[in-house]
Amino acid sequence: MSEAAIVVARLSKTYVVPVRGGGLAAALKSLVRRKTRTVEAVREVDFTVAAGEVVGFLGPNGAGKTTTLKMLSGLLYPTSGEARVLGYTPHRRDKAYLRQMTLVMGQRNQLIWDIPVMDSLERNRAIYRMPRETFQRTLAELRELLDIGELLDKPVRNLSLGERMKCELAVALLHRPRVLFLDEPTIGLDVTMQRRIRTFIAEYNRRTGATVLLTSHYMADVEALCRRVIVIHHGRLLFDGELTELVKRFSPHKLIAVELAQDGVDLARYGDVIATDGGRITLRIPKADTARVTSRILSELAVIDLTVEDPPIEEAIAQVFEQAAT
Amino acid sequence: MTAILAAYPTLFRIALATMIQYRVSGLIWMIGSVLEPVIFLVVWSVAARSAGGSVGGMDPHDFAAYYMLVLVVNHLTFSWITEIFQYRIQYGMLSFQLLRPLHPIHQDVADNVAYKLVNLIVIAPALAVCWFLFEPRFPVAWSLPYAVLALPMGFAARFLLDWSVALVAFWTTRVMAVNRIYYAILWFTSGRMAPIALLPGVLRPLAHALPFYYALAFPVELALGRLTPAEVWRGFAMQVLWVGVGALIITTVWRAALRRFTAVGT
Numbered sequence: 001m002s003e004a005a006i007v008v009a010r011l012s013k014t015y016v017v018p019v020r021g022g023g024l025a026a027a028l029k030s031l032v033r034r035k036t037r038t039v040e041a042v043r044e045v046d047f048t049v050a051a052g053e054v055v056g057f058l059g060p061n062g063a064g065k066t067t068t069l070k071m072l073s074g075l076l077y078p079t080s081g082e083a084r085v086l087g088y089t090p091h092r093r094d095k096a097y098l099r100q101m102t103l104v105m106g107q108r109n110q111l112i113w114d115i116p117v118m119d120s121l122e123r124n125r126a127i128y129r130m131p132r133e134t135f136q137r138t139l140a141e142l143r144e145l146l147d148i149g150e151l152l153d154k155p156v157r158n159l160s161l162g163e164r165m166k167c168e169l170a171v172a173l174l175h176r177p178r179v180l181f182l183d184e185p186t187i188g189l190d191v192t193m194q195r196r197i198r199t200f201i202a203e204y205n206r207r208t209g210a211t212v213l214l215t216s217h218y219m220a221d222v223e224a225l226c227r228r229v230i231v232i233h234h235g236r237l238l239f240d241g242e243l244t245e246l247v248k249r250f251s252p253h254k255l256i257a258v259e260l261a262q263d264g265v266d267l268a269r270y271g272d273v274i275a276t277d278g279g280r281i282t283l284r285i286p287k288a289d290t291a292r293v294t295s296r297i298l299s300e301l302a303v304i305d306l307t308v309e310d311p312p313i314e315e316a317i318a319q320v321f322e323q324a325a326t
Numbered sequence: 327m328t329a330i331l332a333a334y335p336t337l338f339r340i341a342l343a344t345m346i347q348y349r350v351s352g353l354i355w356m357i358g359s360v361l362e363p364v365i366f367l368v369v370w371s372v373a374a375r376s377a378g379g380s381v382g383g384m385d386p387h388d389f390a391a392y393y394m395l396v397l398v399v400n401h402l403t404f405s406w407i408t409e410i411f412q413y414r415i416q417y418g419m420l421s422f423q424l425l426r427p428l429h430p431i432h433q434d435v436a437d438n439v440a441y442k443l444v445n446l447i448v449i450a451p452a453l454a455v456c457w458f459l460f461e462p463r464f465p466v467a468w469s470l471p472y473a474v475l476a477l478p479m480g481f482a483a484r485f486l487l488d489w490s491v492a493l494v495a496f497w498t499t500r501v502m503a504v505n506r507i508y509y510a511i512l513w514f515t516s517g518r519m520a521p522i523a524l525l526p527g528v529l530r531p532l533a534h535a536l537p538f539y540y541a542l543a544f545p546v547e548l549a550l551g552r553l554t555p556a557e558v559w560r561g562f563a564m565q566v567l568w569v570g571v572g573a574l575i576i577t578t579v580w581r582a583a584l585r586r587f588t589a590v591g592t
Binding site for chain 1: 329332333335336337339340343344347348417418419421422424425426427428516587588589590
């Protein structure tokens with residue numbers, strides 16, 4: 001493994017939030033005694049990301065993903081534990097560190113709303129003190145990769161959500177950061193645009209060797225980009241490993257797809273029939289029964305084709321979240 | 327420092343483009359800024375006439391000159407940062423600014439200067455109309471060149487203090503209440519409501535101790551030659567003092583504000 005780009009050790013973040021019931025009585029009471037509650041957003045999380053790795057950071061809403069990304073980018077300081085990115089302590093926000101990282105939030109953007117995209121790019125060129133030549137070269141590359149040539153002269157407000165995200169990525173990556181924190185970069189985008197952004201991130205990673213930590217609720221993003229995923233829930237680390245391992249470990253089911261010689265056979269006695277597509281029937285069975293059910297089907301029915309598959313990753317993820325909740 | 331200055335031409339050019347884009351809203355804001363001194367000019371002129379021609383040694387033509395200069399100086403030294411800082415935090419703009427290797431105040435300076443430059447276009451005809459309507463009397467003042475120096479100093483003092491007050495937004499969401507108090511004090515002690523010489527007893531020394539007079543009426547009175555050499559030097563000393571105080575507050579409070587911001591997030 002190459003050197004670590006991100007090292008997180010027993011990283012924790014607690015927020016103190018005021019609590020108060022509804023109504024006048026509670027309001028008056030809060031004047032005398034302010035009640036607060038401690039929320040442990042991130043609890044003793046440990047992980048390491050190697051330079052050049054693309055890691056999916058998964059968890060349900062409120063799991064602590066964004067809090068962790070904010071600690072890594074330097075917007076929040078940890079309550080305890082330590083985070084080091086490229087050898088820097090993020091919350092000190094050393095200029096040398098800021099020049100090498102970027103944070104992209106799918107829900108928010110840093111483009112200047114009423115003037116052309118090019119001006120936002122120019123502004124970052126000045127702020128990051130890029131020589132004109134480097135700027136031109138990087139911009140040409142981003143323009144080609146993101147296909148934003150004709151968007152640069154348009155005011156940001158006239159862009160669609162997807163176009164805006166492409167431009168946002170161009171602005172955020174103009175200074176060629178070595179570490180990318182992407183918080184839901186494809187949120188709200190249509191399937192084609194999601195794919196486009198995904199391809200871009202993969203290509204950027206390949207060309208520059210940048211380290212990417214990405215959160216997304218779209219499993220297609222994670223499957224396409226990340227071999228490794230880190231799952232957190234209620235602030236705790238639940239899983240850190242290969243995506244395929246996640247499915248193996250957490251999904252209690254296997255899918256058997258069978259194609260039969262004759263029609264109209266009822267397969268319900270072997271397992272749950274979850275799809276019938278022409279002659280092809282898909283069954284869901286408990287993982288432990290896989291071998292037994294497969295051999296039964298093969299011996300009892302006239303089978304043309306049979307495959308055993310892992311269920312979609314969504315199911316594994318849902319399973320992880322459910323397990324954690326109980 | 328050179329690196330920061332190198333960013334300015336681009337920041338300024340983009341700010342200028344933005345302000346031109348917002349020209350209509352800029353114009354509406356400017357109408358407000360022009361009306362206020364004109365109203366006071368009319369009020370004081372009426373007061374002077376009914377008091378037999380002058381109040382505190384100023385006749386309607388003197389008031390005209392005073393308030394026309396107040397109009398210009400206020401335009402050049404005001405800022406809107408206290409009004410928007412809360413939104414900047416709320417809508418996450420500040421987060422992006424904090425992740426760039428440049429202090430957010432520089433963007434504000436560029437925006438502010440751009441706004442002023444663009445809207446001088448409104449100030450010029452407003453002054454021409456005032457000249458025609460109110461016939462101001464501008465004396466040939468020995469201290470006029472000093473006014474040119476006092477203007478950027480006044481801007482610096484006011485800008486830094488506005489920025490310091492804006493940082494209150496890190497601790498409370500009720501920024502409006504703080505702003506109201508701040509602007510009430512500014513209004514009374516800057517010479518906007520009345521020339522300081524006309525203020526009642528206790529307010530006068532207060533105005534001379536607080537920063538707002540030095541950011542507004544001081545350059546105006548320098549241009550009109552209404553100050554003694556001793557007052558001029560004292561005024562410059564106070565400007566330097568308040569620029570220093572503003573810079574000190576910003577650096578210390580900004581650090582505390584960021585500690586708080588990075589503790590609780592948005």
